Amino acid sequence: MGDAEPEVVPAVESTADAIAAMEIRGAATIADAAAAALATQAEGSPAETPAAFRRGLRAAARTLYETRPTAVSLPNALRYVLRGVDGDTVAELRASTIDRAASFRRDLEHARETLGGIGANRLRDGDVVLTHCHSTDALACVEAALEDGKSLEAIVKETRPRKQGHITATQLREWGVPVTLIVDGAARRYLDAADHVLVGADSIAADGSVINKIGTSGLAVVARERGVPVMVAAQTIKLHPDTLTGHTVAIETRDEREVLSDEERASIRSSDAPDGSVGEPGSEDGLTVENPAFDVTPPRYVDAIVTERGQFPPESIVTLMRELFGDTTDEPWAE
Numbered sequence: 001m002g003d004a005e006p007e008v009v010p011a012v013e014s015t016a017d018a019i020a021a022m023e024i025r026g027a028a029t030i031a032d033a034a035a036a037a038l039a040t041q042a043e044g045s046p047a048e049t050p051a052a053f054r055r056g057l058r059a060a061a062r063t064l065y066e067t068r069p070t071a072v073s074l075p076n077a078l079r080y081v082l083r084g085v086d087g088d089t090v091a092e093l094r095a096s097t098i099d100r101a102a103s104f105r106r107d108l109e110h111a112r113e114t115l116g117g118i119g120a121n122r123l124r125d126g127d128v129v130l131t132h133c134h135s136t137d138a139l140a141c142v143e144a145a146l147e148d149g150k151s152l153e154a155i156v157k158e159t160r161p162r163k164q165g166h167i168t169a170t171q172l173r174e175w176g177v178p179v180t181l182i183v184d185g186a187a188r189r190y191l192d193a194a195d196h197v198l199v200g201a202d203s204i205a206a207d208g209s210v211i212n213k214i215g216t217s218g219l220a221v222v223a224r225e226r227g228v229p230v231m232v233a234a235q236t237i238k239l240h241p242d243t244l245t246g247h248t249v250a251i252e253t254r255d256e257r258e259v260l261s262d263e264e265r266a267s268i269r270s271s272d273a274p275d276g277s278v279g280e281p282g283s284e285d286g287l288t289v290e291n292p293a294f295d296v297t298p299p300r301y302v303d304a305i306v307t308e309r310g311q312f313p314p315e316s317i318v319t320l321m322r323e324l325f326g327d328t329t330d331e332p333w334a335e
């Protein structure tokens, strides 16, 4: 293929677009989709040489990596697959990539089930959990507790602006769990009725900080004030190895129109706008909308991080991180 741009198969581009648009969302689901996309790249690669195949695979991984910056499960998935690809011919590389991606996806599912069983041990019959956003790892704990015969109730924060709490409420109702849906600002009032705050994570830093959907840190602070334990369900692909060497986790900021529509902006803007035009987002009309998608909860507000390797106080999660990731991380998708 010479120096031509390595070919990324259209299905990988489609997956990347779906992740960026949050049609595919949630750290674990994103990681699963990324691994599946690399397998699709391998299946559809037109490469005629091993070098061209590898170039195409790296290009596909870069396309996926650039979709959303906060959930480390995405680069961890890409690293897992790319590091394990082996072979001397295109056919061997293709098969190796497909096998590696399938292995990652199996491990992901198994880790969630194992984590769920461990998290369920923290839940007692009759407990009320208060949730934020939609986390498949967090819900795995609820599902396992229900399978153990425990009855649970849930207070579900709607989680503005994208209202992922509705996904959580739907899943809990399918399981027959009574749900009280609340606006985010009502959390402190309803914590008095909760036995646990149960959330997921997009990334876990070496110091035990938890990066999760915006609003998690505020919830954890008031939970501590109300004496409600905060349990973070996060399989080990959520551990962020770059933080072992001082890097911080990028916090994604999303389009302001998730918060404020053009019509709403028009109704708020000052009536003294010179020509009555609706200012562009971030424009000079004096109205700025901020839309950070995640925040950082300091370890002192977290009671337990539940992984498939057991539960850890946040301050000791670094031991597991070093065991699993060592001290360095590379970017095997780099050109």
Ligand SMILES: O=C(COP(=O)(O)O)[C@H](O)[C@H](O)COP(=O)(O)O
Pocket (backbone or CB within 6 Å): 022, 025, 026, 027, 028, 029, 071, 132, 133, 134, 135, 136, 137, 138, 164, 199, 200, 201, 202, 212, 213, 233, 293
């Ligand atoms: O913050 C979110 C989702 O944010 P978004 O909707 O912006 O992707 C979830 O709590 C974590 O990703 C964990 O989810 P899971 O436990 O399913 O990995």
